[in-house]
Amino acid sequence: EAQVTQNPRYLITVTGKKLTVTCSQNMNHEYMSWYRQDPGLGLRQIYYSMNVEVTDKGDVPEGYKVSRKEKRNFPLILESPSPNQTSLYFCASTSGTTAYNEQFFGPGTRLTVL
Amino acid sequence: SQQGEEDPQALSIQEGENATMNCSYKTSINNLQWYRQNSGRGLVHLILIRSNEREKHSGRLRVTLDTSKKSSSLLITASRAADTASYFCASTGANSKLTFGKGITLSVRP
Numbered sequence: 033e034a035q036v037t038q039n040p041r042y043l044i045t046v047t048g049k050k051l052t053v054t055c056s057q058n059m060n061h062e063y064m065s066w067y068r069q070d071p072g073l074g075l076r077q078i079y080y081s082m083n084v085e086v087t088d089k090g091d092v093p094e095g096y097k098v099s100r101k102e103k104r105n106f107p108l109i110l111e112s113p114s115p116n117q118t119s120l121y122f123c124a125s126t127s128g129t130t131a132y133n134e135q136f137f138g139p140g141t142r143l144t145v146l
Numbered sequence: 147s148q149q150g151e152e153d154p155q156a157l158s159i160q161e162g163e164n165a166t167m168n169c170s171y172k173t174s175i176n177n178l179q180w181y182r183q184n185s186g187r188g189l190v191h192l193i194l195i196r197s198n199e200r201e202k203h204s205g206r207l208r209v210t211l212d213t214s215k216k217s218s219s220l221l222i223t224a225s226r227a228a229d230t231a232s233y234f235c236a237s238t239g240a241n242s243k244l245t246f247g248k249g250i251t252l253s254v255r256p
Contacts, residue, residue, distance in 0.1 A: 036188075065244075067246075072248065073248065074234065074246045074247055074248035074249055075189075075234065075236075075246040076246075077243060077244070077245075080243070090243070091245075120186070122188060122189065124189075130238070130242035131238050131242055131243050131244035132176055132177060132238050132242065133194075134179070134191040134194060135179075135181075135189070135191060135236075135244065136191070137181075137188035137189045137190070138188055139187060139188045140186065140187065140188055142186075
């Protein structure tokens with residue numbers, strides 16, 4: 033089944049404790065991205081990757097890091113989480129090297145930073 | 147920056163009625179997409195309309211695009227309780243990024 037998976041689905045952590053949210057897709061997509069969703073603000077792009085070893089900042093990259101060592105995986109790293117990073121996070125992928133096509137979203141990761 | 151802005155923010159209708167949702171955007175686009183999100187879950191792609199298209203259909207969905215007014219509308223005909231969800235428009239522009247609006251909450255009463 034074609035899908036985007038994220039882990040963990042739920043995470044409660046404390047300020048400053050490094051964490052990684054994994055994202056994996058099995059559709060051989062070049063383009064992957066991370067979004068955060070906050071009430072009243074919709075979805076905002078954090079980082080995106082057009083292909084392996086190519087990443088770039090989205091609209092709200094501060095406090096986040098990503099890597100793209102393999103085509104299928106695009107982990108999101110919070111080196112020192114803060115409470116304002118409490119949010120619902122989505123990974124998405126699409127064919128091609130731009131966001132022009134249909135995006136496939138993961139199920140989301142609900143992160144709470146205390 | 148938010149490219150798309152949906153209107154209304156919330157819509158409540160009776161089952162069987164049609165639901166119309168509007169989206170406006172600021173800059174020129176390559177295409178515009180609509181997504182649905184059931185409560186707290188991942189977004190699901192509904193339909194994509196390119197900048198050179200004016201209307202597109204998919205099942206009970208009808209999307210229009212007016213590039214002169216920088217707006218799009220999503221019509222769901224004969225709504226069902228299962229259509230209850232949040233709907234987002236998202237546009238891609240010259241920067242090739244996808245920018246989402248804040249979403250419309252649709253409630254369909256049985």
